[in-house]
Amino acid sequence: MPKTWNIKIDNYFQANPNCIIATAHVDSFPIDLPLEPNIREPNRKSATYRQIFDSLTTEPVKFFSRHSGITLCANKVKLNKTLLELEIKEASEGGSDGIINGGHTVLAFEQAKNYKYDLTLARVKVTIHIGLTEESALDIALASNTTTPVDSRSKVNARGDYKFIKQYLADLEQKEDRKFRIAYYQNQSGAPRNAQCNVTHLLKLLYCLDRNKYNPDSNKRAKHPAGMSIPSNITDAERERLTALLPLLSQSLWIEQRLYEIIQEHISSPRRKGSNDLASIDIRKTTLLPDSKYSFGFGAPTDLALPIIASYRVFLDKDYKWILPFNEFAEDFLQHLWANYFRKYLVSEKTAGNTVGTKISRNQEIWESLYISAQSYLNQHLMQMVKSGKSEEAPVTQGTKGRLQAGKK
Incomplete structure (x- = not known):
């Protein structure tokens, strides 16, 4: 069964029938959203993570204006004025929902909460795509701007080219x-x-x-x-x-x-x-x-x-x-x-x-x-086989015949 996550918001608007953009509260933002559509896992040692964490914890009020936001994919979304209820199908259920871009940001939320920072005034822009196919989710993940380069191996993997x-x-x-x-x-x-x-x-x-x-x-x-x-x-x-x-x-x-x-x-x-x-x-x-x-x-x-x-x-x-x-x-x-x-x-x-x-x-x-x-x-090995009368035991290709003749000379 698909799981549900709630995101507390101040407001939202529908950019199109399958895309919602909202202003979300950071202090209650769900930190256990699946990372499946993302093309790499967040790294708390990276410069990207440190910059996000520092911005969030030093001036939480300005975080919304300083940060590009989080991009998600959900199977369905229920709307009201103060809450978005996301229905998410994980990979094991045949879905491709979760965080498309913003894994480092959600990790920063988690760490800041663990260290008891006051995040009640912090907000973040959230873009939610509804009902994306796996191919479309990966396409968005690959196209998302990141401050740290994504290695080519991750891109090949995100396209599914390593599946075989x-x-x-x-x-x-x-x-x-x-x-x-x-x-x-x-x-x-x-x-x-x-x-x-x-x-x-x-x-x-x-x-x-x-x-x-x-x-x-x-x-x-x-x-x-x-x-x-x-x-x-x-x-x-x-x-x-x-x-x-x-x-x-x-x-x-x-x-x-x-x-x-x-x-x-x-x-x-x-x-x-x-x-x-x-x-x-x-x-x-x-x-x-x-x-x-x-x-x-x-x-x-x-x-x-x-x-x-x-x-x-x-x-x-x-x-x-x-x-x-x-x-x-x-x-x-x-x-x-x-x-x-x-x-x-x-x-x-x-x-x-x-x-x-x-x-x-x-x-x-x-x-x-x-x-x-x-x-x-x-x-040398083939010559020994010929001398011992066992040449028929090894299939000799045209290239091997040429090497064998060269050996005889």
């Missing part, structure tokens, strides 16, 4: 008995601020395995996903591409997790006690990964694993199917990359006094070296 990813992860959680911690929008409660748990990081993990878009053997400009940018708008074509890549998410998460475990083992048994010889690995911090089972006692650059994950695309065919069974080569190949290249790279950068940080995602040399190493590893 959320559904895939929900199915994966149930199928594999695991729990993900992913932040889809700004200031999302219950989600870590750790950059590896950002939905955009998940997208990067997938893009790294797109062997059709990033293929050094083709004539395309995009040889490697170095310095990749996440689109601010997921088009139908992009959704189709990502949907094809989603079955590879578990493997990309596994590669990142195993790399972090290898690093943890390395820094836990250093040659000199208390020392860390890897660039940009900070033993004073911690890192959380998207799968809630994995936490590590060191900080690392967000993009640290991306070049390694990208090298695995050598083992994929044009339909994003593994040429070799993933479980049969993944661990050995990762150990090969770590021992023969990646560890040496991090050690040499630390010795030179450098940090890798975000530079690692733009370093074409790293992506190229790891990709070539992967090609060599695959060719």
Whole structure:
């Protein structure tokens, strides 16, 4: 059943049959209105919140003239001269009602009441839209002026463009008995601020395995996903591409997790006690990964694993199917990359006094070296299969045949 909230007012007028604008009392304003239509959760540490709180508590009489107001959406509104009764359907009931813009303002009301400020003379303008569709509510939320920029991830989420990813992860959680911690929008409660748990990081993990878009053997400009940018708008074509890549998410998460475990083992048994010889690995911090089972006692650059994950695309065919069974080569190949290249790279950068940080995602040399190493590893593996008479056990694509012939030469 829809719930009802009462807003005490001085006056109101109807801007149109489905929109009411009123002057509301702050001291009795409901602070538990749903935030569902809002595109981000309020952050009491933000400059926006502090400015609203200071304005409200220092000169409550002037708050109405200094503040742009609150925008709400309700399923129905009953009117009288001193009270508005709002009927609100929450998301679980198929509604999209609640605070569209003004979450920081309502949070300031709540805190001011908790601190016993006298708000009896404070008023706020309230705009109430009646019977909006979810699409219309989100459109208003996106268009609302805010003093603090809203990140593009929150806008993509507000448009519902991440729904297919959320559904895939929900199915994966149930199928594999695991729990993900992913932040889809700004200031999302219950989600870590750790950059590896950002939905955009998940997208990067997938893009790294797109062997059709990033293929050094083709004539395309995009040889490697170095310095990749996440689109601010997921088009139908992009959704189709990502949907094809989603079955590879578990493997990309596994590669990142195993790399972090290898690093943890390395820094836990250093040659000199208390020392860390890897660039940009900070033993004073911690890192959380998207799968809630994995936490590590060191900080690392967000993009640290991306070049390694990208090298695995050598083992994929044009339909994003593994040429070799993933479980049969993944661990050995990762150990090969770590021992023969990646560890040496991090050690040499630390010795030179450098940090890798975000530079690692733009370093074409790293992506190229790891990709070539992967090609060599695959060719050697296929040659061994041919010699042992087991070549028929692995489906060989046209691209693989070319690499195999190159190996024979």
